[in-house]
Amino acid sequence: MFDWRWEFVWQILPRLLEATGNTLLAAGFGYVIALVLGLVFALAQRSHFKPLTFATRETVEFIRSTPLVLQIFFVFYVGPQFGIMLSPWTAGMIAIGLHYASYLSEVYRAGIDSVPKGQWEAAMSLSLGPVRTYSKIIIPQAIPTAFAGMGNYLVGIFKDTPMLSVIGVAELMHTANSIGSEYYRFLEPYTMVGIIFLLISLPTASLLRRTEDRIRKKIGLRSR
Amino acid sequence: MSYVEFLTEFGPRLVDGTITTAQQTILAAAVAILIAVAAGLMRLSHNRLIYGAATVYIEIFRGTSLLVQLYWIFFVLPLFGLTLDKFTAGFMAVGMNLGAYGAELVRGGILSVPKGQWEAALALNMSPAKRMIRIIFPQAILNMLPPWGNLLIELLKGTALVALISVTDLMFEAKQINGSTFLSAQVFGTALIIYYLMARCLITPFMRWLERIMARKLGRI
Numbered sequence: 539m540f541d542w543r544w545e546f547v548w549q550i551l552p553r554l555l556e557a558t559g560n561t562l563l564a565a566g567f568g569y570v571i572a573l574v575l576g577l578v579f580a581l582a583q584r585s586h587f588k589p590l591t592f593a594t595r596e597t598v599e600f601i602r603s604t605p606l607v608l609q610i611f612f613v614f615y616v617g618p619q620f621g622i623m624l625s626p627w628t629a630g631m632i633a634i635g636l637h638y639a640s641y642l643s644e645v646y647r648a649g650i651d652s653v654p655k656g657q658w659e660a661a662m663s664l665s666l667g668p669v670r671t672y673s674k675i676i677i678p679q680a681i682p683t684a685f686a687g688m689g690n691y692l693v694g695i696f697k698d699t700p701m702l703s704v705i706g707v708a709e710l711m712h713t714a715n716s717i718g719s720e721y722y723r724f725l726e727p728y729t730m731v732g733i734i735f736l737l738i739s740l741p742t743a744s745l746l747r748r749t750e751d752r753i754r755k756k757i758g759l760r761s762r
Numbered sequence: 763m764s765y766v767e768f769l770t771e772f773g774p775r776l777v778d779g780t781i782t783t784a785q786q787t788i789l790a791a792a793v794a795i796l797i798a799v800a801a802g803l804m805r806l807s808h809n810r811l812i813y814g815a816a817t818v819y820i821e822i823f824r825g826t827s828l829l830v831q832l833y834w835i836f837f838v839l840p841l842f843g844l845t846l847d848k849f850t851a852g853f854m855a856v857g858m859n860l861g862a863y864g865a866e867l868v869r870g871g872i873l874s875v876p877k878g879q880w881e882a883a884l885a886l887n888m889s890p891a892k893r894m895i896r897i898i899f900p901q902a903i904l905n906m907l908p909p910w911g912n913l914l915i916e917l918l919k920g921t922a923l924v925a926l927i928s929v930t931d932l933m934f935e936a937k938q939i940n941g942s943t944f945l946s947a948q949v950f951g952t953a954l955i956i957y958y959l960m961a962r963c964l965i966t967p968f969m970r971w972l973e974r975i976m977a978r979k980l981g982r983i
Contacts, residue, residue, distance in 0.1 A: 603915055603961035604954045605922030608933055612954060615946035700829040704926065711829060724837040732834060735826040743825075 547726050550717050554730055557713035562738075564630065564709055565696040571635025572695065573688075576642030581672075583647060594643075601640040607701045609633045614705045630702040638695050642688065649684030650676060682753045689746035693739050700731075710734065768948050772939050776949075779935030780956055786853045786921040786931055787960075791914060793857025794864050801861065802868025803894075816865065823862035828920055831855050836927045852924030852931075860917045867913065871906030872898060904976045911969035915961045922957070932956060 582594040601609070613636075614629035624632070653676050661671040700711035714727035763771075804816035823831065832855040836848065846854065875898050883893040925934035936953040940946050 599962070600954075600958055603919075604957045605919040605933065607922050607926075608936070608950060608953055608957065611937065611940070612946070612950040615940060615944075615950065619944070619946050697825075697827040700827045701923070703829075711827075711833070714833075718837070724833075725841050728830065728834050728838050732822075732826045732830050735830060736822065739825045740821060 542725065543723075546721070546723060547730060550727060551730070553713055553717065554710065554727070554734065557708060557710045558734055558738075560707070561696070561699050561709040564627075564634070564699045564702055564707060565692075567631050568634040568638065568699070569692055569695050571631060572638035572642050572691070575635060575639035577646055579639055579643035580646035580650065583643065584650070598640040598643055601637055602644075606634065606637045606698055607704060609637055610701055610705055626702070626705045626707045629705060630707050634695060634698065634702065637698075638691055641691050641694075645684045645687035645691065646680065648687070649680030652683040653679045682756075685750050685753055686746075689743075689750065692746070693743050696739060696742075697735065763943075763945065765948060768945060769952075772943075772949065775935045775939065776932065776952060776956065779930060779932035779953075780960075782929065783918075783921055783931040783933070783957075784960070786849075786856065786924055786929065787914075787918050789853040790856035790860065790917055790921060793854060794859075794861040794913075794917060797858060797861025798864025798868050801865035802872065805865060805869045806872060820862045820865050823859050828855065828859045829923055829926065831859055832923055832927060848924070848927045848929050852921070852927060852929045856917060856920045856924065860913060860920060863916070864910070864913055867906045867909050868902070871902035874905045875901045900976075900980060904973070904980055904982070907969060907973045907976060911966060914965050914969065918957065918961055918965060 579594055579598055583591055583598070585591050585594075610630060610633040613633040614624060614626065617624045617629065657675055657679065658671070661675045666675065699707075699709050702709055703712035703715060706712065710731050714731045717727040718724040801816040801819055804812045805820070807813050807816075832852070835846065835855045835858075836851040839846065839851075879897055879901065880893070883897040888896065921931060922933040925931050925937060928934065932953055936949050939949045943949070
């Protein structure tokens, strides 16, 4: 029979909250890596150098179709085989950053494709170079379209951080596991982890939805 | 140890794991489809209670991690008197999680059927159930098959997590072999390729085939 013990909840709550900080840190770091690397992937797929386009597309496909947890293991264990020691944090950030970069590259791609052709032609007729065309003309207009997808993957990366526990990153799930095995009580730690995730991801998702509506209104698109 | 030697020694275990992964995927997909259709239809209900129940379910399962849900189902549910063996807990967790995502696809697919189809069914005096089964749902299926293809790949990837509750799937075998041999690049690399092939050479072509069949049945080709 289950018995929920509040005093146990209060006892473990400080540890869980500390771990929540780590979870947010991991999600934040991972997301920044994914944002930057995703843009690199997206631009590489638009390159005129065909082998690069092909290689990037296949890599993105491959990363997207294989489990993140296996990729985390791969990055963490394959390094040492070749003499590169990675800390769990570094390996985790590389794996999660790469995984989400491949998702975000698709989001960027859709965003860039949504910019009307006239904008490219206008930039060309003003003889702007590729760097200024992208940074001043195309990307600012691609962001409103891409925003929804980018927001979804921000929440997604947050929800996938528990997988980092498998290589020993001290985030929420890892802490809940160690609390569970220390006290032989799993009800409170696992339930609290679920509640903490809900309390962060639901408000974030609704905030993102409202921001998206605001952005869409600002550039004169219909809100969804 | 060369790669060929590696494969001859550990290949059979990886194949066993792949079979378990395939079983988990098929069972989880069945659970996900059942839940998605039920919750998706409930989200279209005008009854506040039915709508609310489906919304709560979807928000809980989409708002937390699959890994958290898996551990909760496997370690906490027994405290409520419901003990599932690890194999069942594995595919149930994956199916319930992806079912919550699928529910929105079902809802969207049904809403995308043109209004004239609903009106025509009404004009023919069909009962609501008959209208849904005979007219609306078949067209909705065709609309939502492409995103379901992506969802099934997510589901296949999700099953890798059941290794963490010791279901002996591909991920689990890879982890075990790595633990005893430290041939990390070979074993994890092979496992990654197997997952990739399952997604690209089984799920994607299967969904394309299904799309063609459905389109032909509805006379769209």
